Amino acid sequence: MAITVEAVRFGYRGAEVIRGASFTVPQGAITCLLGRNGSGKTTLIRLVNGILRPQAGVIQVDGHDVARSPRAEVARRIAFVPQEHQGVFPYGVEELVVMGRNPHLSLVSRPGQRDYAVARAAMEAVGVAHLAGRDYMAISGGERQLVLIARALTQETPYLLMDEPTSHLDFANQHAILAMVRRIARERGVGVLVAMHDPNLALAFADRVIMLQEGRVYREGPAAEVMTPAHLQALYQMPIDVVQLPDGRRMIVTDER
Amino acid sequence: MSRGDRRRARGWRALVFSGLFTLLVIVLSFGMGRYAIAPGEVLRIVWQIVTFRFDPQTAGEAARVLYYIRLPRILLAALTGVALAGAGTLFQGMFRNPLVSPDVLGVSSGAALGAAIGILLPGGGGSIQVWAFCCGVAAVALTYGIARASRGQSVVMLVLAGMVVSAFFGAALSFLKYVADPYEQLPAIVFWLMGGFYRASWPAVGSLMLTVVPAAVLLLLTSWKLNILSLGDEQALSLGLNVQVLRPLLIAAATLMVAGSVSVAGTISWVGLVVPHIARMLAGADHDRSMPVAMLFGAGFMLLMDDLARSLTTAEIPVGILTSAIGAPFFGYLLISGRREAWR
Numbered sequence: 318m319a320i321t322v323e324a325v326r327f328g329y330r331g332a333e334v335i336r337g338a339s340f341t342v343p344q345g346a347i348t349c350l351l352g353r354n355g356s357g358k359t360t361l362i363r364l365v366n367g368i369l370r371p372q373a374g375v376i377q378v379d380g381h382d383v384a385r386s387p388r389a390e391v392a393r394r395i396a397f398v399p400q401e402h403q404g405v406f407p408y409g410v411e412e413l414v415v416m417g418r419n420p421h422l423s424l425v426s427r428p429g430q431r432d433y434a435v436a437r438a439a440m441e442a443v444g445v446a447h448l449a450g451r452d453y454m455a456i457s458g459g460e461r462q463l464v465l466i467a468r469a470l471t472q473e474t475p476y477l478l479m480d481e482p483t484s485h486l487d488f489a490n491q492h493a494i495l496a497m498v499r500r501i502a503r504e505r506g507v508g509v510l511v512a513m514h515d516p517n518l519a520l521a522f523a524d525r526v527i528m529l530q531e532g533r534v535y536r537e538g539p540a541a542e543v544m545t546p547a548h549l550q551a552l553y554q555m556p557i558d559v560v561q562l563p564d565g566r567r568m569i570v571t572d573e574r
Numbered sequence: 575m576s577r578g579d580r581r582r583a584r585g586w587r588a589l590v591f592s593g594l595f596t597l598l599v600i601v602l603s604f605g606m607g608r609y610a611i612a613p614g615e616v617l618r619i620v621w622q623i624v625t626f627r628f629d630p631q632t633a634g635e636a637a638r639v640l641y642y643i644r645l646p647r648i649l650l651a652a653l654t655g656v657a658l659a660g661a662g663t664l665f666q667g668m669f670r671n672p673l674v675s676p677d678v679l680g681v682s683s684g685a686a687l688g689a690a691i692g693i694l695l696p697g698g699g700g701s702i703q704v705w706a707f708c709c710g711v712a713a714v715a716l717t718y719g720i721a722r723a724s725r726g727q728s729v730v731m732l733v734l735a736g737m738v739v740s741a742f743f744g745a746a747l748s749f750l751k752y753v754a755d756p757y758e759q760l761p762a763i764v765f766w767l768m769g770g771f772y773r774a775s776w777p778a779v780g781s782l783m784l785t786v787v788p789a790a791v792l793l794l795l796t797s798w799k800l801n802i803l804s805l806g807d808e809q810a811l812s813l814g815l816n817v818q819v820l821r822p823l824l825i826a827a828a829t830l831m832v833a834g835s836v837s838v839a840g841t842i843s844w845v846g847l848v849v850p851h852i853a854r855m856l857a858g859a860d861h862d863r864s865m866p867v868a869m870l871f872g873a874g875f876m877l878l879m880d881d882l883a884r885s886l887t888t889a890e891i892p893v894g895i896l897t898s899a900i901g902a903p904f905f906g907y908l909l910i911s912g913r914r915e916a917w918r
Contacts, residue, residue: 363808366812367811368808368812388811388814388815388816388817389816392812392813395812396812397808399808399809399812402805405671405672405804406667406804406854406859406861407859408801408859409581409858409859411581412581412859412860416801416805416813417813419799419814419815420813420814424795424796424799425795425796426798427862428798
């Protein structure tokens with residue numbers, strides 16, 4: 318049971334962005350997409366989510382071709398947490414979270430008792446239950462990201478996609494959010510694919526790492542094996558060291574001082 | 575009681591309030607007009623009509639005035655209010671912009687051009703409505719076609735294409751005004767554009783119900799989905815919403831009912847813009863609650879405007895003038911008083 322991406326190619330109006338990418342995303346682990354700006358991380362996330370269709374190659378979720386599945390079916394397998402949500406209408410937090418039930422509801426039905434129960438359980442799981450009646454646009458950025466994660470959990474999917482979910486958050490919130498995502502992966506067996514900019518966060522939280530370079534997979538594997546100075550230097554094209562702290566933790570540093 | 579429950583209770587309160595408001599305006603409207611009928615008499619006749627015991631052959635003069643003049647006019651104004659407020663709520667949610675009105679896709683400018691064509695062509699009054707309806711629908715179809723052909727970000731492209739089509743139809747309308755006979759046709763066009771319910775009749779009510787009732791039902795059935803649509807395409811798709819099917823379906827429904835009401839009542843501005851805001855202030859952001867509130871309140875609001883239009887002066891004022899004259903300052907008041915809680 319996994320997401321498998323096989324020889325996928327995709328381009329916008331002639332300019333090829335993804336040039337034959339292949340990898341897998343297993344359940345119960347965090348797989349991290351690393352790469353420079355323009356390497357195709359966001360495009361790849363959108364391809365896996367079925368928002369874009371591959372021009373060649375196949376993406377399967379537990380054996381089902383994403384491009385050929387109805388939208389609701391895809392959304393029952395994959396949930397998506399956006400980078401930052403710019404809302405227009407100030408929905409209540411609970412109202413926003415229960416929208417995650419949509420793939421389980423028909424065109425003319427609304428969420429019922431059971432759906433609200435799922436939403437409340439998700440809010441409790443990520444620790445935002447106390448915000449239920451608050452205006453979604455009046456809470457802090459970190460709380461908002463947790464609310465979006467609660468909405469994704471409300472979809473009850475085996476996989477979770479995240480596109481730089483921490484890029485707008487402060488240091489503490491970045492770690493809080495990713496620690497929460499790791500708990501979800503471990504406790505619920507959810508397979509997480511997360512695009513990320515900070516290699517140190519990837520080193521701290523990722524089980525597996527996929528390095529993306531100009532639309533191709535440069536290296537893929539367990540985080541500890543892939544995150545070497547040589548690979549990181551090739552990926553970011555700058556001098557990079559991986560230092561080991563006395564207690565065994567590792568850290569990525571540049572040569573600036 | 576959780577805070578989420580409190581939000582739901584607010585929605586019910588808003589629904590009851592707008593229902594009572596509209597009911598009150600309807601009752602008032604029966605008694606208003608140049609032909610004075612005592613309130614007790616009004617209630618007696620209305621009760622006859624409602625219980626199907628009204629017989630035009632044996633009815634008195636007061637009853638005939640109510641049945642043939644006031645009742646169709648009340649229904650026409652209420653249906654138009656439902657159409658404009660419902661379409662306004664839909665488009666503001668769908669286009670994620672609290673400033674769009676039902677004409678954003680060009681339906682009003684299309685209908686206006688159609689009406690002008692109908693007035694210029696030799697023919698009867700019925701053809702004006704048919705022309706207005708068809709051109710209104712055609713304008714939106716053209717907007718949708720341009721947006722599809724551009725393959726851009728569809729929501730932004732739809733709004734831009736709507737501006738293009740509105741400008742083009744507006745130019746065509748100006749040309750028709752220029753070539754129209756200034757003594758007969760030009761005033762007819764100008765008067766038509768100002769809008770009003772003076773053309774009310776039972777056939778007009780019947781034809782308007784044909785488009786407004788099914789479209790309003792569809793909008794009410796799918797109003798919860800509008801919340802998801804309002805998050806933007808990427809999130810709506812991620813939440814399993816079939817945007818490519820639902821959006822054109824809802825646009826078609828809104829276009830039919832707005833084109834229907836514009837072709838009967840002329841262009842009535844501001845109702846479709848202001849009423850959705852009032853509904854959100856009453857009911858909250860959730861479209862599942864603000865949509866029915868907007869439709870109910872819109873019916874009462876439109877009716878009240880028409881009551882004013884026909885009773886403020888001895889001669890009737892075109893209702894489009896009143897909705898602008900009252901709607902615009904009211905909207906300004908809402909902006910100043912800081913009651914912007916319903917959008918950001």
